[in-house]
Amino acid sequence: MSVLVFIDQAEGHIKKSSFEAASYGAKTAELSGTFAEAIVIGQMKDDLSELGKYGIKKVHAISNEALNNFDSKVYTTLIQQLVESTNANTVIFSNNTSGKSIAPRLSIRMKAGLVSGAVALPDITSGFIIKKSVFSGKAFANIKIHTEKKIITLNPNAFNIIKGNGVAEIVEFTTTLPAYSIEVTETNKIVGDVPLSEADIVISGGRGLKGPENWGLVTDLAKLLGAATACSRPVADIHWRPHHEHVGQTGLAIAPNLYIAIGISGAIQHLAGVNRSKTIVVINKDPEAPFFKAADYGIVGDAFEVVPKIIESIKKMKSLS
Amino acid sequence: MLPIIEDWWLFFNYNFTIMKILVCISKTPDTTAKIAFADNNTKFASDGVQWIINPYDEWYSLVRAIELKEADPTISIHLINVGGPESEPIIRKALALGGDEAIRINCDSNDSFNVASQIANVAKQGNYDLIFTGKETIDFNGSSIGGMLAELLDLPFVSHVTKFNIETNMAVIIREIDGGEETNKAAMPLVISCQKGMAEQRIPNMKGIMGARTKPLKVLDPVDVVSLTSIVSFDLPPAKAGVKLVSPENPEELVRLLHEEAKAI
Ligand SMILES: Cc1cc2nc3c(=O)[nH]c(=O)nc-3n(C[C@H](O)[C@H](O)[C@H](O)COP(=O)(O)OP(=O)(O)OC[C@H]3O[C@@H](n4cnc5c(N)ncnc54)[C@H](O)[C@@H]3O)c2cc1C
Numbered sequence: 028m029s030v031l032v033f034i035d036q037a038e039g040h041i042k043k044s045s046f047e048a049a050s051y052g053a054k055t056a057e058l059s060g061t062f063a064e065a066i067v068i069g070q071m072k073d074d075l076s077e078l079g080k081y082g083i084k085k086v087h088a089i090s091n092e093a094l095n096n097f098d099s100k101v102y103t104t105l106i107q108q109l110v111e112s113t114n115a116n117t118v119i120f121s122n123n124t125s126g127k128s129i130a131p132r133l134s135i136r137m138k139a140g141l142v143s144g145a146v147a148l149p150d151i152t153s154g155f156i157i158k159k160s161v162f163s164g165k166a167f168a169n170i171k172i173h174t175e176k177k178i179i180t181l182n183p184n185a186f187n188i189i190k191g192n193g194v195a196e197i198v199e200f201t202t203t204l205p206a207y208s209i210e211v212t213e214t215n216k217i218v219g220d221v222p223l224s225e226a227d228i229v230i231s232g233g234r235g236l237k238g239p240e241n242w243g244l245v246t247d248l249a250k251l252l253g254a255a256t257a258c259s260r261p262v263a264d265i266h267w268r269p270h271h272e273h274v275g276q277t278g279l280a281i282a283p284n285l286y287i288a289i290g291i292s293g294a295i296q297h298l299a300g301v302n303r304s305k306t307i308v309v310i311n312k313d314p315e316a317p318f319f320k321a322a323d324y325g326i327v328g329d330a331f332e333v334v335p336k337i338i339e340s341i342k343k344m345k346s347l348s
Numbered sequence: 349m350l351p352i353i354e355d356w357w358l359f360f361n362y363n364f365t366i367m368k369i370l371v372c373i374s375k376t377p378d379t380t381a382k383i384a385f386a387d388n389n390t391k392f393a394s395d396g397v398q399w400i401i402n403p404y405d406e407w408y409s410l411v412r413a414i415e416l417k418e419a420d421p422t423i424s425i426h427l428i429n430v431g432g433p434e435s436e437p438i439i440r441k442a443l444a445l446g447g448d449e450a451i452r453i454n455c456d457s458n459d460s461f462n463v464a465s466q467i468a469n470v471a472k473q474g475n476y477d478l479i480f481t482g483k484e485t486i487d488f489n490g491s492s493i494g495g496m497l498a499e500l501l502d503l504p505f506v507s508h509v510t511k512f513n514i515e516t517n518m519a520v521i522i523r524e525i526d527g528g529e530e531t532n533k534a535a536m537p538l539v540i541s542c543q544k545g546m547a548e549q550r551i552p553n554m555k556g557i558m559g560a561r562t563k564p565l566k567v568l569d570p571v572d573v574v575s576l577t578s579i580v581s582f583d584l585p586p587a588k589a590g591v592k593l594v595s596p597e598n599p600e601e602l603v604r605l606l607h608e609e610a611k612a613i
Contacts, residue, residue, distance in 0.1 A: 324602060
């Protein structure tokens with residue numbers, strides 16, 4: 028009857044979104060009077076007992092180098108085997124590329140109702156109801172799962188990590204390796220950068236920046252704050268910036284703690300992907316730009332003058348503290 | 349003598365089967381539609397709403413299928429939609445863009461498992477080499493149909509695809525992963541979910557629009573499926589308190605507010 032959390036990894040390191048999933052899983056377990064366990068697939072570098080700090084009691088590791096390559100079919104088979112052997116009732120994923128590939132498959136195998144993109148803990152006062160993001164962040168839907176077994180994928184940055192003192196027990200889950208249906212021939216990581224979906228702070232530029240040669244404003248500010256960079260759709264369409272930076276209704280939907288929009292008008296399709304951000308700052312020279320209506324803080328001014336001053340001021344603040 | 353006859357049929361199939369692509373298309377409200385709810389917040393208020401093809405289905409999966417067909421005209425593109433009669437205008441538009449024929453399964457699309465089961469039931473009989481979905485719909489944001497379909501059909505599944513090519517009977521795929529990308533190779537049949545990078549948006553031309561009127565659009569009754577989830581209600585996010593404007597002469601004040609008030613830096 029336990030809760031099982033899928034811990035996603037990259038190059039042997041646990042992703043930030045998986046710590047959120049672990050905290051969420053532990054809280055969900057607490058609500059239903061049970062405990063949370065985790066599954067980790069592949070060869071890891073991180074110390075898995077650390078997951079205890081996030082409320083995980085036991086970690087089932089399948090430490091096999093060969094499993095570092097992702098295949099939704101293989102991962103689904105392994106997770107399903109563990110679900111059967113531990114009799115887990117609820118499985119939690121992060122709603123990232125891995126979670127989105129595995130959870131739907133697993134829901135068919137387990138005959139479990141799936142809610143993807145959860146933003147809050149389940150409400151179990153009458154049935155099992157989960158709030159999820161819909162209309163690309165413009166609204167929420169409360170979804171009831173009717174089945175005994177349940178699968179939830181948690182939106183990144185939607186649930187705060189809860190860190191305590193526990194130590195998780197690590198057990199090796201031994202099983203035969205399922206056959207791969209996909210061959211991973213190449214992986215290109217953008218090294219050193221913060222993945223946009225998980226970033227705490229995002230600095231985003233729009234057409235108001237006039238051209239790719241001016242992006243230093245965005246990247247300098249991002250570097251200073253340890254932030255990820257993003258852009259509006261036209262900026263990616265005209266190839267000033269790579270496609271994966273495009274946020275909005277038809278790009279990536281994000282919910283960082285801080286979103287700073289520079290030279291972006293704030294069209295409804297752009298807002299849809301960013302309006303779940305906790306604090307929104309808009310820098311735009313047009314006082315009528317619609318983005319100001321969705322912002323917490325704003326400066327009406329020329330980005331080319333304002334942003335360098337902001338950078339200086341942050342540097343000053345950092346050198347004082 | 350029987351085995352020889354069977355072998356001959358295999359040979360026949362191998363050489364003369366045309367490639368078939370099934371493109372799943374969903375109907376979503378226009379991106380500028382006002383998001384409001386009716387009936388005690390249990391239903392999307394659709395009065396006056398313009399409906400469009402889900403952008404991921406249209407711009408990326410359908411257009412990429414059309415590009416593959418342009419390179420190899422023997423390819424046949426079938427469209428499938430789970431929805432009521434109000435889906436027909438968007439199906440006709442997809443035919444105008446370049447689908448060859450369409451199937452509409454006449455039922456509600458409120459539960460991903462139901463939608464995936466309806467499509468899988470048709471796909472099982474259709475011998476498709478490729479099944480394309482969008483990475484998600486812009487209304488429900490479920491990202492579930494592709495993966496569920498793949499599992500129901502026992503096929504490989506690659507999500508978040510940004511590039512798709514066929515090289516010597518193998519699919520060569522680039523997909524987005526968190527903070528990077530990955531190249532995958534897979535045999536067909538195969539299910540993929542598509543996103544930006546796959547293709548560029550197109551506008552149907554007059555010839556396409558005229559031709560679409562007479563292309564086959566088959567309506568099928570749904571199979572019985574028990575939904576695994578249901579929508580209880582909708583909420584709107586709380587309104588923002590209003591923007592605090594800082595003078596452009598004094599950006600230090602913004603930095604101070606972000607540090608002390610918002611505690612964001
Ligand atoms: C179906 C559909 C889906 C879409 N999906 C998305 C999406 O996912 N994401 C997205 O972003 N867009 C999307 N769009 C496009 C969206 O409608 C807008 O066109 C787009 O967001 C505008 O980008 P922008 O703000 O960078 O450019 P613009 O609208 O051109 O705005 C530029 C802004 O920069 C300001 N500016 C100019 N110079 C300066 C300066 N020196 N200093 C400060 N400010 C300056 C201007 O005042 C202006 O407000 C979609 C559109 C459609 C129809």
